[in-house]
Amino acid sequence: MRGLGDLCALGGQRAIVTGAATGIGEAVARRFADAGADLLLIDRDETLLAAVAGSLGARAHAADVTDWDMAERVAASIDADILVNCAGLYPSGPLLELDESHWDRLLDVNLKATMRMTQAVGRGMVDRGRGAIVNIASVQAFRPTAGKAAYAASKAGVIALTQVSAIELAPAVRVNAVTPGPIMTDAVKAAVARAGGSAPLTARRISQVPLGRLGEPDEVARVVQFLASPAAAFVTGAAWTIDGGALLG
Template sequence: MSFEDKTIIVTGGAKGIGAGCAEVFHREHGNVVVLDVDESAGETFCELLGDRAQFIKCDVSREAEVEEAIEQAVAAFGGVDVLVNNAGILQYSKVTDTLEEDWDRILDINLKGAFLCAKHAIPHMIEAGAGIVINMSSVQAFVTQQNVAPYVTSKSALIGLTRSIAVDYAPEIRSVAICPGGVDTPLNRAAFQQSADPDRVRQETIDLHLVERMAQPDDIGELVAFIASEKGSFINGQPIRIDGGMGIKIGGSKKSE
């Protein structure tokens, strides 16, 4: 599963799932470009990765920044072979409680950001004759908790974007949506802290998974790398769930006997 001489762009790659993906691609000898708004975390992370890793500060909701970042990646490593659209944010709110500006912000980052990165990366893939766009959706595109209306909308729409890219740019370009369950990330840990009893909410989340744990970021990274490799070359246009069995049991929680 070597990515030697391949260039992988990971958005939101400084922490969490993005960092897990970047670590796996780097381990497999890929050139990794991390895009993130957190400059300190991004630079520190890429320094830890070492050679073949570059950080570029980028707000994926702004087209000029996206276009410039991808051109920098191409200039540094000669092209783009894999784009992992991972950048995303989460806010707890239902439709009637969501402010318009919050709705716009979540969809701008989670959905429009993926569109903009694909828009500017795909031409380089076409020029090279091959490439793959991987969009980080969520199990919540299929089974949804309460009070996450804008987040769920953005993650569901990413599956439609994935299909469109696959249909429009086949056979040279593939596109796949990854749909994780609960992952132990800074984003989720911060979300737990918003509750009155973070430890209880964390355990309830763990209990939703039949494997009795949350995923680690590199669990997701291993799947992403497999799909991006030649070993996954027959997978296209599909949402792939990696959710520890979340959502297949009536009643949800493994322990709700």
């Protein structure tokens, strides 16, 4: 019987990761590289992306994921076995004051681009008879908070899209989502530092987490690697919560 470590290996697998220049996407890229995957990394931040890709020996494609034609160009450039849709935005705003551009931009980046990448890359996966897609949603899809109307709606949409994709692309392609709770990315650390290192919001969020801390990007990346790998061969249409138990509170 193959060990679990062997089953999670990604040697020889070609993987696309969007939003790979920072945060969770970067952590996924680092995990995948460590597991032996051949990587194509996408992000709109050309400078940070080049640094991450350079350190991993990966291909970099600087682009905005909302570019409809970009998805086809990327899909044509690599016979991907794995796609991770991680690029995302999370601005907040009271519902009664949301303007059209806020709503449209957030839904375009978080949801429409996930659909478009799934469509473009998933088509080749179906033709080749194999593939795994992992979408990064959020616990906000299940338990939204004030100010997150557009974000929560976009992530609930990502879960619905994941489920429909899992049905339509089966049996060749497995499609799953992860739903992280609060994760201590560099962007979150910078916000805490700007607030003098004692952001009340962060303290309140930690108090709501039974495990007593925020998560690390790599703790999301490990679950993404599992879902993308042969170890999860019978898992599709799932939404895996990674939140230290916050949804229980």
